[in-house]
Every structure is written in C-alpha cells, then in structure tokens.
Amino acid sequence: MLNIFIAGQKYFGQAVLKELAAMEGIKIVGVSAPCCGDRQDRLCREAVKRGLPVIPAGSLNASTLPEGLDLIISAHCHDFISPATIQKTKLGAIGYHPSLLPLHRGRDAVYWAIRMGNPVTGGTVYWLNNKVDGGPIAAQGYVFIRPGDSPFDLWRRDLMPMGIMLFRRVILDLLDGLIVAVPQDEKLATWEPSVGRPPLFRPDLPMIGPGPEGFTVRVNSKALTGNS
Incomplete structure (x- = not known):
C-alpha cells in the first residue's frame, strides 16, 4: 500500500486524484489545493466530496503534512514545498x-x-x-x-x-x-x-x-x- 498526498489544483489536479483513487494498492491520505469559500478549486471540491483532509494552498509545510507518507504528487501545484516537507516522505515527490x-x-x-x-x-x-x-x-x-x-x-x-x-x-x-x-x-x-x-x-x-x-x-x- 502506498500512502500518497496530492498537491495541486484545477482540472488536472482533480483528474489525477480520481485516477489514483481508483487504483488498487493506493491510499490518498490528503490534498493541498486552493480553498477560498464558495470559490473552491476543483481539486479541493473533489477532496471534500471524498472526505479527504484538505490543507489550503499556501500552508503546506512539514508541520501540516500528514505523517506516514510514501509520496507527494505535484499536479499543477504552484506552492513552495520545503526540504523539511519533502523529507518527511519515504520516497520523495514527483x-x-x-x-x-x-x-x-x-x-x-x-x-x-x-x-x-x-x-x-x-x-x-x-x-x-x-x-x-x-x-x-x-x-x-x-x-x-x-x-x-x-x-x-x-x-x-x-x-x-x-x-x-x-x-x-x-x-x-x-x-x-x-x-x-x-x-x-x-x-x-x-x-x-x-x-x-x-x-x-x-x-x-x-x-x-x-x-x-x-x-x-x-x-x-x-x-x-x-x-x-
């Protein structure tokens, strides 16, 4: 089982979440995406619909990233991802x-x-x-x-x-x-x-x-x- 966190936005981020969530051996443990009131991003809305934890874009860091991650996937993500954040994962980020x-x-x-x-x-x-x-x-x-x-x-x-x-x-x-x-x-x-x-x-x-x-x-x- 791979524990994956997706950082991204827009249609591409949403599509990546849907594709990976349907794969066997994958667990999406959280998402980082723009979430601004009624104008939520597509990826944010998809994560909320699935009951996934969402970290608002701009606040992803080592302290907010979930523990026990294998991989971060950047899918149209414009956020800064610090060394401390990426080093919390087992495999890194793609x-x-x-x-x-x-x-x-x-x-x-x-x-x-x-x-x-x-x-x-x-x-x-x-x-x-x-x-x-x-x-x-x-x-x-x-x-x-x-x-x-x-x-x-x-x-x-x-x-x-x-x-x-x-x-x-x-x-x-x-x-x-x-x-x-x-x-x-x-x-x-x-x-x-x-x-x-x-x-x-x-x-x-x-x-x-x-x-x-x-x-x-x-x-x-x-x-x-x-x-x-």
Whole structure:
C-alpha cells in the first residue's frame, strides 16, 4: 500500500486524484489545493466530496503534512514545498512537466514548443529536486504538434491525458518496488521565460536520496538496490 498526498489544483489536479483513487494498492491520505469559500478549486471540491483532509494552498509545510507518507504528487501545484516537507516522505515527490525534459524547462513549455515550431513535444514525470524541472526522469512520452495547435488545444487534447497516464505508470512501478530515476542530460537542457506573468519562483526542493529499503532504483538503465 502506498500512502500518497496530492498537491495541486484545477482540472488536472482533480483528474489525477480520481485516477489514483481508483487504483488498487493506493491510499490518498490528503490534498493541498486552493480553498477560498464558495470559490473552491476543483481539486479541493473533489477532496471534500471524498472526505479527504484538505490543507489550503499556501500552508503546506512539514508541520501540516500528514505523517506516514510514501509520496507527494505535484499536479499543477504552484506552492513552495520545503526540504523539511519533502523529507518527511519515504520516497520523495514527483511532478509532471509538459515537455520532453530537459527541453523547454519553465512555466510555459507548451507555448514555447509551438512558438519554436517543434513538430514533436511530450510530457515528463520527474523526481523533484533542487533544480527547477531538472530532476531525474521517472517516465516520459511524446506527441505530435498539429498545424494550428494552440497551447490550450495541445494541453487539453494530448498533454494533460498524458500526464495522468504517466503518473499511473510511475505509481505502478512503485507498487512493483521499482524507482525509475534517469538523470537529465544538462547538455541538452533549454529554459524559456514565462509569458505574461512574473518569473518563476525557484522552490528549494531537495535532491532525492538513495532508494528506500525494499525498492530498486533504476538509474541510466542500471538497477541499484536501495538499502537506506
């Protein structure tokens, strides 16, 4: 059984919660999402409907995070997640980025993939660490960009469903006792600025450490057994 906490918002966060809650071997123990009176976020409403504890966005920290967690999932989360918070978990934290990392790091990856005329892009689930969008890759997939695509079109049609599918794939790996963590190639990394909004705030997230006891860490396609 994996005890999972979801930090996120909007339709994507809600969809990730629904998908994972339907999986065997998973227990969602809490959620962090925007919850502002009558204007509750979709993820917040879904959590309340299911009777899950909700930590309002902006107040997630080591003292408010539930005990006994295996994993934090970041699903469209804009909160700062401190090292003390992430280190309370057994496995760490994973997030989804809508690009073929290490390409198009930054908040507007979908926009820049289209703007730069890329014929192909994709999505990546990666382990959060101290480099924005720079953690080891857990799962990845690609899609074709169609003529006339807008960032919204590409996100809703292909990249959002891909994110849900990739989260599911990583969770199934973890249930099988496997941690996939392939380092990104920094020589290929690109970074583009945010469009029409403030620059990204760099969160102080720790690098994931050795694999926990009972799990196998796969790095560069080589399997290493974690003993800590």
